[in-house]
Amino acid sequence: AQRVTQPEKLLSVFKGAPVELKCNYSYSGSPELFWYVQYSRQRLQLLLRHISRESIKGFTADLNKGETSFHLKKPFAQEEDSAMYYCAQNYTGANSKLTFGKGITLSVRP
């Protein structure tokens, strides 16, 4: 079965500090990896996906197949980054159902 692990529940940093949110996935064929974000009182939304290799709001994530990891990084955190972050995986070539990790709360203090 697919499994996505986010080992930490909470990360609290000061504004301007670097951020790394960890995610490990269970290897199964050719997975697609995503990061979803939920800001306070808003709905869950896609932040980025590994295939697009883009930077969104200063965040990047690199797929490391050797370590089966997809950590989310940002060099300088902003207060508006405070939110709940979920790592998710799906199978390529199959249906698009997502398997989510438990999520991590990022708190950026002024």
Place this chain on the structure above:
Amino acid sequence: GAGVSQTPSNKVTEKGKYVELRCDPISGHTALYWYRQSLGQGPEFLIYFQGTGAADDSGLPNDRFFAVRPEGSVSTLKIQRTERGDSAVYLCASSLKFGGFAEQYFGPGTRLTVT
């Protein structure tokens, strides 16, 4: 444009009762997904539809749960004989197409509390 909408936003029911949760996907989206999010957990897949048919219902926990999408648009998740363990936020998502990657757009969720 309008996003995915879900009604009701909150539902409190007594153990043993029947509930229906509604999802209105984004117009034109052919794929529709239901997820359940329990406290402290990430969303867990329940079922998805391609058009009117349930293409994968492997995430439904038991036969008390059932979902329909009769006209390929609005979907209803139905829970019979509710139990306290069914308390969770039920999320609906829709996407423009099925297969490959099509971004899933999530609704605000329905918070179900079974007392």
